Amino acid sequence: MATFPFVVGQTDTLDPTIPRTPWDIVQLGQFTLPGISTVQVTRARKGIVKSPKNQNYATIKDSGLELAKISIINTIAFQSQMDSLEEILKFFDTQLGVKVTSKSRSGSSTTLTGFAVNHPALQMRGINSIYIEDIEGPTVQRPGFIQTTFKCIEVRNVKPTSTKKVDPGTSFAEGSTFTPQSPPAPPSQSNIVTGPKPIK
Numbered sequence: 785m786a787t788f789p790f791v792v793g794q795t796d797t798l799d800p801t802i803p804r805t806p807w808d809i810v811q812l813g814q815f816t817l818p819g820i821s822t823v824q825v826t827r828a829r830k831g832i833v834k835s836p837k838n839q840n841y842a843t844i845k846d847s848g849l850e851l852a853k854i855s856i857i858n859t860i861a862f863q864s865q866m867d868s869l870e871e872i873l874k875f876f877d878t879q880l881g882v883k884v885t886s887k888s889r890s891g892s893s894t895t896l897t898g899f900a901v902n903h904p905a906l907q908m909r910g911i912n913s914i915y916i917e918d919i920e921g922p923t924v925q926r927p928g929f930i931q932t933t934f935k936c937i938e939v940r941n942v943k944p945t946s947t948k949k950v951d952p953g954t955s956f957a958e959g960s961t962f963t964p965q966s967p968p969a970p971p972s973q974s975n976i977v978t979g980p981k982p983i984k
Contacts, residue, residue: 810856811902812914812934815875818868819860823905827852827938852911852938854901859931869922869932876916898939913939 810821830847860869898913906912914936921932 806904809903810858811900812856812872813876813899813901815868815872817856817858817872818865819858819862821856821858821903823903824855824857825852825905825909825911827909851940852909854906854911854914854934854936854938856903856934856936857931858934859925859929861929866930869930873919873922873932876919896939901936911938915939 804820808820808822810817810823828850830850832845832847834843834845836842858869860866896915898915900912901914902912915938916934916936918935919932920935922930923932925931
């Protein structure tokens with residue numbers, strides 16, 4: 785078991801003068817990361833620039849959103865937090881940073897389901913599952929803190945799509961407000977109605 789190299793404060797508790805909020809806490813898989821955690825999220829659109837052909841300028845073709853990249857920066861300051869972090873790192877190192885589910889239809893292929901993650905910044909970006917690409921640290925940060933960075937990428941469930949039949953709806957020729965619903969009445973045969981008006 786690792787030994788924490790520094791002693792910050794006399795007791796193994798958080799400073800009560802420093803308020804903690806949900807923005808300081810990250811739930812990753814089955815664990816809640818100890819200490820204070822901050823999250824950085826970036827998501828970009830992928831554009832393909834095509835060289836101009838008989839034109840003055842190049843054109844850009846938008847190929848959609850890329851998967852978000854996430855950095856979880858965890859900072860600890862006490863021995864008990866060090867013990868918890870050590871257990872977490874051993875777990876993710878053993879699991880190679882991702883959960884794998886085999887597909888039932890094809891035994892040779894697999895699906896990456898990622899690890900569940902929860903943090904306000906990730907909720908705002910619609911991210912609830914991540915693949916851990918790299919874990920950097922733990923490294924010592926003066927004065928007396930240890931920092932570990934989880935570099936991750938978003939995991940999205942790819943849903944197969946199929947062409948849907950489009951309902952054309954009601955045409956103008958069928959029951960619209962512009963089409964009479966019943967045939968018009970025949971013209972009146974009465975001389976009183978159709979004849980000349982009497983002279984007064």
